[in-house]
Structures are given as C-alpha cells and as structure tokens.
Amino acid sequence: MIRNNTLAVRIKFLLILIILLFFAVAGRLYIVQIERHDELFNKAREQYTSTRKTSGKRGEIYDYSGNLLVGNIPCSTIEADPYACGNEEQCRQTSLILGKYLNIPSEKIYSDLIQKTRERKRSDGTVETVPRRYALIARDVPLPKSEMLKKMLREQNLIRGISFKEHSQRFYPKNELLANILGFTNIERDQLIAQLGIEKFFNKVISPSDSVYQYERSRDGVPLAVQHRQSVNDGVNIYLTIQEPIQSILEEELDKLMAEWQPQAAYAIMVNPRNGNIMAIAQRPTFNPNDRSTMTSDAYRMRFISDTLEPGSTMKPISISGAIDRHIVNPQTMIDCEKGIWFYCGKSLSDTSPHGMMNVAGIVQKSSNIGTAKIALMMGPQLLYDTLRAFGFGQRTGIPLQPETIGRLISPKNWDGLSITRFPMGYGVSCSPVQLARAYCALANGGRLVSLRLVDRVENPDTGITVKYPVREAHKIYRDPATHRKMIEMMKLVTRQGGTARQAAIPGYEVAGKTGTSRKWEGKHYSNTRYFASFAGFAPADNPEFVLVVIADEPQKRHYGGVVTGPAFKNIAERTLRYLNIQPTDPHMPSSSIRERR
Amino acid sequence: MNLQTRENHRRKTVRSSRSQRKAFGFSKALLHMLILGVILFALVTMRISLADQTAKDNRIAASLKSQIHQYERELEHLKLKREALTSWTHVRAKIKQYNLALSAPEPLQVMQVVIDRRSNPADVGGASGQLLASQTWRSGSDTQ
Known part of the structure; x- marks a missing residue:
C-alpha cells in the first residue's frame, strides 16, 4: 500500500514535471517564434543578406x-572577389571564358584572379597581408553578353567570387540624330553628370531618386533574390516638339549641303509658326553621343543658340515690314536704286546687279541694298530699331537650352551715321540662327512673335500623369493687318522668275522667303572671301506649315545664299510637305517636276 | 474484533472512495490541462508553420520580383534595339545595301483615311464598334 502510494505520487510528480516542461517549451517557443520573431528573424537575415544602393531610371527623351x-540601356559591370574565386585551375577556366567573350586578354584576367592577397599599411607603419576582395574585370558589358556569361559560369560552377553589378547606361538609339539638342552625360566617380543640351537643362527633373535594397545571398556571396526594395522615383520623361521623320529629312539634306559646299558649319531650323514648336533643328559638324571619339568642342557646342551671325539680306523683309506697316511705303512705291552704286556719309553702298527705279516689291525680289537703305532712311532710326526689336532681335527666344546668346542690336543713341543704312540689310546686327527663325515665324503667321517651344510635355512614368508645357501668348507686331499679306506677296517673288532664289522654289507650292549673303567680320573689316550664305522662308506661303532657315558658314566654291542654301531649303521643304501630306496649290506641278528630274 | 474489522472496513471504504474521488478529480484536471496544452501546442505549431509559410511565400515573391526585374531589363534592351533598327539612318543604309528601288509617293498618290472611332467596342457588347472611315482623294485620284 505504501509502495503503491509512493508510486502514485512519483507518477503524479513526473506528470506535473512533464506538463511544466511542456509549458516551458511551449512558452519558449512562443517567445522565440512569435514574441521575438521579427528581432531574431532580422538577426538571422543579416547573416545571409546584403544591402546594395541603387537608383531609379533616368527619364527618357522622346520626340513629339x-x-x-x-533611353537607358541595361548593362553590367563584372567584378571579382579573387579571394573567393577558387584554386588556380578554376581561376584559369574563369579567365578563359571571360577573356574570350569580353575581348580582354585572358592572361590579364587570370593575373587579377590569382592574386589572392594584398599588402595593407597599418596606421603604425607596419605592413600586413590581407585577403584581396575586389578586382574590376569589365565595365558596361551589354545585357545579352553579361547574361550569357553568367549562365556559362554558373553551369561550369565557376560563378563563385564573380559578381555582375547591374546598372544602366545612357543610350542614344538614333546616334547623331538631334545630338546637339539632346546633349550627353558623363560618369565621374560613379556619378552621372549631365553635360549639355536637354540632358543638362532638365537634369533635375529627369534625374531619379536613389534606393537601398537588400538581397539574399548564398554562402559564396552569390545573390539569390531581391528581398526588400525601397520605393524609388524614376525621372520624368520628356516629349520634345521635334518630329523624328522630319528631323531625319533635315539632317540628311544638311549632310548633302556639307558634302557639296564644304562649309565650316551649317545649320537648319524648322519651326511651326503658329505655336513656335521647333519641328526639327540640326547643325553640322555634329557628333555621335554613343561614340566619344567624335566629340570635339566644335561638334558638340550648341552653335545655333550660342553663336551669332550677321543675317545679311534675310533681314530686309523684316526691316521693310516696319515701313509697310506704318504706311511709309507700300509694295508699289518707287525707289531710285542709283544704278547699283550710292554714296552715303562718305561711304559707298552697292548692289550685286545695277537697278534704276524699282518698286519696294522689286527691292525685296532683287535684294537691293540701296533700295532697302533708302527705305530705312525714310523710317528713321527709332522706328527701324523698334521694328527689329519687335521681331525679337536682341532678346532670347525662350528655347529651354543654355547658354543662349541675345545677339547684338545697338540702341539708336549709339548708332553712327552709317548704321541706318547697314542695319536694315543685316550688317552691324547679329543674331543666332534660332532668333532668325523666330523672326521669320512672325513674318509667316501674320505678325505675332511666338516663343519657341522645344519641350511639348513631361510625363511622370510612375503615375502616368502628363503635364503639357503651355504655349505662351504671342506678342503682336503689326498695327495694320494688311501688312502680312503685302509682305507675303513680296516674299513670294523671291523664288519666282527674276528672284534671287529660284533654286528654293518647290513645284506645285508657293514659297515665300529671302536669301542672305553676308560677309564675315574679321575684327577690323569685312572679309572678301568668307561668307555666311542663308535662306529663310516658309511654305506653303499663304498658309505656312513651317518656317525653315538654312545657313552655311563659309561655303566653298560659291557663296550666294540662293545658290548654296536655296536647293537645301527646297529639298527639305518639299520632302516635309510630302511627309505632312500637304496638297500642292497647283496639283499638276509635282508630276511634271518628277518627269523633269527623271 | 469483527465489529472493529467491520468499522475498519467501512472507514477504509470511505477513505478509498474519497481518494478515488480525489484521483478522479485530479485526472480530470490533468486531462483538461493536457487538452489545453495540446490545443496551445497546436496553436503555437500552427503559428510557426504560418510564419514559415509566409517566409517561403516572401522568398517566392522576391524571386518573382527579381525575375520581373530581369524581364524589364531585357524589355528595355529590346525597346532600344527596336528604336535603333527603325531609325531612318538605319533604314536608309539598308535600302542602299539591298538596292531597293523605293521612292517617295507623289502627294496625289497618297490616300488619307480618317478613322473615327465614334463608339467604344466595349460599350456595344463586344461588337466591333462603329468605325467611320472617310477616304480623302484630293483633286484627282487617277494620276500615275
């Protein structure tokens, strides 16, 4: 009985002990797995995760x-941890594979991988040997190649110690197309630095935010999976007003001009006169942003906004429009053009070909310097200055690029006696090619000075929200609405029989424009051998779809605007009209022109 | 003696029934505790397995995210490649390379079709929607 009781007590005691143990285990499990789960899980994760800093995607740039x-082309930088790369045989095999596909001598890679230790100087001056954990194999390896290498190394069990660091590189899929406007970026100390063009001007908004993310890695350090990624903001996408097909036409024809006349530089700008949208813009020489060897300062400088030229005769319609608008002259007013040579203030002024009495329309058509100077004298300095100023000379255009010149337009109080005869024909006044295009927009659209637009809209790629850049209200120039029609009719004559730019005429379409040939200023006097040849105009003349300015800086062989830039104007304008599907005014003309060409 | 024995027996019986009741009560309590313990154990195990499952799912999600990221990179690469191949410079080079006799159409050879999608196909119960097409032949369509 006593024995039984003792046994029962013992059993009970054991049972209680087991239950207590059970509860203790359960309690501990609760504490470990539930109460301290996050803390311990994070502690464990720290053992097999790594943290890496990355950034979002830089904004892309599109045409209209x-x-x-x-865009941003994905690529990888291949790095190695020589200490983890295995034995001599493994290093040899790894270097053979990498060397073969990366076009790097495999011996060079091998020597990098086999060097497992390095010497480090301590603060007390003694030298210690430490494991060597970093070696750069190759930068900016394209995605298909890096993926193939990764796969090959993994298959052959050689991936240990080799890492593929993902990143993006700025890529310009159209190469030279619009290179000067788009600009480019450089990498300095792993930081992307915008250097020029849209890339620089909009750098703040197209730059992405940084992000830190964690990834699980195996014992070898090979990343397994991305564990946690902080949200990043991609840079905004920019949509330009440029139309790529038209830009291609413009650049192709500009290349032809360069090949034929071999000027030092050439520019072409096409603008929609209704809203100031730049449809295409190019300069030569240019560069390929994907190939840094083509980048010379002459090639990448944005000459069309930073350089100035004296516009020459392309200025005449602008000056004369002031006189027409104030009813000082009308297209039929007869002016004595002095048979080609005229003395004023002790200096002679000549015309290319002698003319006697000629009406204002004829002065524009034949580009008479004497006639234009006499009209300017009738206008007086202040009105001439006000007219040129109203057309935007001496002011910035509003184009979102830097640095932009304001050009040169001197105030009348600083003019000398000759200024009033030289400024209206484009000497002594200087402007950028973009300013000239803007002034011609006003001639084309009925006398409204539009602000030039290069960016149409920006888009947030994360939210899809698009914000359109507003079209700024145009400043009205003409007082008399009839001035516009009178100016158009006079400028149409330039490309007709007897005009200075028959080469700029487009069969089937009316073209209004003006040639320009200006001698270059050489510090003390004007050159007799170096010229700017230009043609500025718009088509169709009565309802212009675009204004086009073509300029050649120091063309060889010939220097007249009509001869050098007229044909380029015609080719660009004709192809653009066809692309835009603008029907000809005279429907039978294009076919005949084709027959002529054949 | 017998009486004593009888009394003892009675006392013993009373004592045994008391201890039986006690033992029964204890067993009952023990059983309850055991059941409670099993339930608690089951709950804790369930919680652990859920946490484990969550961790596994997170790992799969991370792996999928990584895959998506990889596909996005490939897509980006293909997009840029397509843009380079469709650029006029490239097309022009190919026209020249293959000596293709292509020329731009005359304006009168171009027919402009304006498609006006007046109603959304989804709004008309899966029907193809109403497409209004107007053909614009400007001044003579019989040229060349």
Whole structure:
C-alpha cells in the first residue's frame, strides 16, 4: 500500500514535471517564434543578406509622337572577389571564358584572379597581408553578353567570387540624330553628370531618386533574390516638339549641303509658326553621343543658340515690314536704286546687279541694298530699331537650352551715321540662327512673335500623369493687318522668275522667303572671301506649315545664299510637305517636276 | 474484533472512495490541462508553420520580383534595339545595301483615311464598334 502510494505520487510528480516542461517549451517557443520573431528573424537575415544602393531610371527623351530619342540601356559591370574565386585551375577556366567573350586578354584576367592577397599599411607603419576582395574585370558589358556569361559560369560552377553589378547606361538609339539638342552625360566617380543640351537643362527633373535594397545571398556571396526594395522615383520623361521623320529629312539634306559646299558649319531650323514648336533643328559638324571619339568642342557646342551671325539680306523683309506697316511705303512705291552704286556719309553702298527705279516689291525680289537703305532712311532710326526689336532681335527666344546668346542690336543713341543704312540689310546686327527663325515665324503667321517651344510635355512614368508645357501668348507686331499679306506677296517673288532664289522654289507650292549673303567680320573689316550664305522662308506661303532657315558658314566654291542654301531649303521643304501630306496649290506641278528630274 | 474489522472496513471504504474521488478529480484536471496544452501546442505549431509559410511565400515573391526585374531589363534592351533598327539612318543604309528601288509617293498618290472611332467596342457588347472611315482623294485620284 505504501509502495503503491509512493508510486502514485512519483507518477503524479513526473506528470506535473512533464506538463511544466511542456509549458516551458511551449512558452519558449512562443517567445522565440512569435514574441521575438521579427528581432531574431532580422538577426538571422543579416547573416545571409546584403544591402546594395541603387537608383531609379533616368527619364527618357522622346520626340513629339513618342519615338524614343534617349533611353537607358541595361548593362553590367563584372567584378571579382579573387579571394573567393577558387584554386588556380578554376581561376584559369574563369579567365578563359571571360577573356574570350569580353575581348580582354585572358592572361590579364587570370593575373587579377590569382592574386589572392594584398599588402595593407597599418596606421603604425607596419605592413600586413590581407585577403584581396575586389578586382574590376569589365565595365558596361551589354545585357545579352553579361547574361550569357553568367549562365556559362554558373553551369561550369565557376560563378563563385564573380559578381555582375547591374546598372544602366545612357543610350542614344538614333546616334547623331538631334545630338546637339539632346546633349550627353558623363560618369565621374560613379556619378552621372549631365553635360549639355536637354540632358543638362532638365537634369533635375529627369534625374531619379536613389534606393537601398537588400538581397539574399548564398554562402559564396552569390545573390539569390531581391528581398526588400525601397520605393524609388524614376525621372520624368520628356516629349520634345521635334518630329523624328522630319528631323531625319533635315539632317540628311544638311549632310548633302556639307558634302557639296564644304562649309565650316551649317545649320537648319524648322519651326511651326503658329505655336513656335521647333519641328526639327540640326547643325553640322555634329557628333555621335554613343561614340566619344567624335566629340570635339566644335561638334558638340550648341552653335545655333550660342553663336551669332550677321543675317545679311534675310533681314530686309523684316526691316521693310516696319515701313509697310506704318504706311511709309507700300509694295508699289518707287525707289531710285542709283544704278547699283550710292554714296552715303562718305561711304559707298552697292548692289550685286545695277537697278534704276524699282518698286519696294522689286527691292525685296532683287535684294537691293540701296533700295532697302533708302527705305530705312525714310523710317528713321527709332522706328527701324523698334521694328527689329519687335521681331525679337536682341532678346532670347525662350528655347529651354543654355547658354543662349541675345545677339547684338545697338540702341539708336549709339548708332553712327552709317548704321541706318547697314542695319536694315543685316550688317552691324547679329543674331543666332534660332532668333532668325523666330523672326521669320512672325513674318509667316501674320505678325505675332511666338516663343519657341522645344519641350511639348513631361510625363511622370510612375503615375502616368502628363503635364503639357503651355504655349505662351504671342506678342503682336503689326498695327495694320494688311501688312502680312503685302509682305507675303513680296516674299513670294523671291523664288519666282527674276528672284534671287529660284533654286528654293518647290513645284506645285508657293514659297515665300529671302536669301542672305553676308560677309564675315574679321575684327577690323569685312572679309572678301568668307561668307555666311542663308535662306529663310516658309511654305506653303499663304498658309505656312513651317518656317525653315538654312545657313552655311563659309561655303566653298560659291557663296550666294540662293545658290548654296536655296536647293537645301527646297529639298527639305518639299520632302516635309510630302511627309505632312500637304496638297500642292497647283496639283499638276509635282508630276511634271518628277518627269523633269527623271 | 469483527465489529472493529467491520468499522475498519467501512472507514477504509470511505477513505478509498474519497481518494478515488480525489484521483478522479485530479485526472480530470490533468486531462483538461493536457487538452489545453495540446490545443496551445497546436496553436503555437500552427503559428510557426504560418510564419514559415509566409517566409517561403516572401522568398517566392522576391524571386518573382527579381525575375520581373530581369524581364524589364531585357524589355528595355529590346525597346532600344527596336528604336535603333527603325531609325531612318538605319533604314536608309539598308535600302542602299539591298538596292531597293523605293521612292517617295507623289502627294496625289497618297490616300488619307480618317478613322473615327465614334463608339467604344466595349460599350456595344463586344461588337466591333462603329468605325467611320472617310477616304480623302484630293483633286484627282487617277494620276500615275
């Protein structure tokens, strides 16, 4: 009985002990797995995760219709941890594979991988040997190649110690197309620095935010999976007013001009006169932003906004429009053009060909310097200055690029006696090619000075929200609405029989424009051998779809605007009209022109 | 003696029934505690397995995210490649390379079709929607 009781007590005691133990284990499990779960889980995760800093995607740049002009091409930087790269045989095999596909001598890679230790100087001056954990194999390896290498190394069990650091590189899929406007970026100390063009001007908004993310890695350090990624903001996408097909036409024809006349530089700008949208813009020489060897300062400088030229005769319609608008002259007013030579203030002024009495329309058509100077004298300095100023000379255009010149337009109080005869024909006044294009927009659209637009809209790629850049209200120039029609009719004559730019005429379409041939200023006097040849105009003349300015800086062989830039104007304008599907005014003309060409 | 024995027996019986009741009560309590313990154990195990499952799912999600990231990179690469191949410079080079006799159409050879999608196909119960097409032949369509 006593024995039984003792046994029962013992059993009970054991049972209680087991239960207590059970509860203790359960309690501990609760504490470990539930109460301290996050803390211990994070502690464990720290053992097999790494943290890496990355950034979002830099904003892309598109043309008006959404054709990509600047993007981010994914690529990898291949790095090695020589200490983890295995034995001599493994290093040899790894270097053979990498060397073969990366076009790097495999011996060089091998010597990098086999060097497992390095010497480090301590603060007390003694030298210690430490494991060597970093070696750069190759930068900016394209995605297909890096993926292939990763796969090959993994298959052959050689991936240990080799890492593929993902990043993006700025890529310009259209190469030279619009290179000067788009600009480019450089990498300095792993930081992307915008250097020029849209890339620089909009750098703040197209730059992405940084992000820190964690990834699980195996014992070898090979990343397994991305564990946690902080949200990042991609840079905004920019949509330009440029139309890629038209830009291609313009650049192709500009290349032809360069090949034929071999000028030092050439520019072409096409603008929609109704809203100031720049449809295409190019300069030569240019560069390929994907190939840094083509980048010379002459090639990448944005000459069309930073350089100035004396516009020459392309200024005449602008000056004369002031006189027409104030009813000082009308297209039929007869002016004595002095048979080609005229003395004023002790200096002679001549015309290319002698003319006697000629009406104002004829002065524009034949580009008479004497006639224009006499009209300017009738206007007086202040009105001439006000007219040129109203057309935007001496002011910035509003184009979102830097640095932009304001050009040179001197105030009348600083003019000398000759200024009033030289400024209206484009000497002594200087402007950028973009300013000239803007002034011609006003001639084309009925006398409204539009602000030039290069960016149409920006889009937030994260939210899809698009914000359109507003079209700024145009400043009205003409007082008399009839001035516009009178000016158009006079400028149409330039490309007709007897005009200075028959080469700029487009069969089937009316073209209004003006040639310009200006001698270059050489510090003390004007050159007799170096010229700017230009043609500025718009088509169709009565309802212009675009204003086009073509300029050649120091063309060889010939120097007249009509001869050098007229044909380029015609080719660009004709192809653009066809692309825009603008029907000809005279429907039978294009066919005949084709027959002529054949 | 017998009486004593009888009394003892009675006392013993009373004592045994008391201890039986006690033992029964204890067993009952023990059983309850055991059941409670099993339930608690089951709950804790369930919680652990859920946490484990969550961790596994997170790992799969991370792996999928990584895959998506990889696909996005490939897509980006293909997009840029397509843009480079469709650029006029490239097309022009190919026209020249293959000596293709292509020329731009005359304006009168171009027919402009304006498609006006007046109603959304989804709004008309899966029907193809109403497409209004107007053909614009400007001044003579019989040229060349």
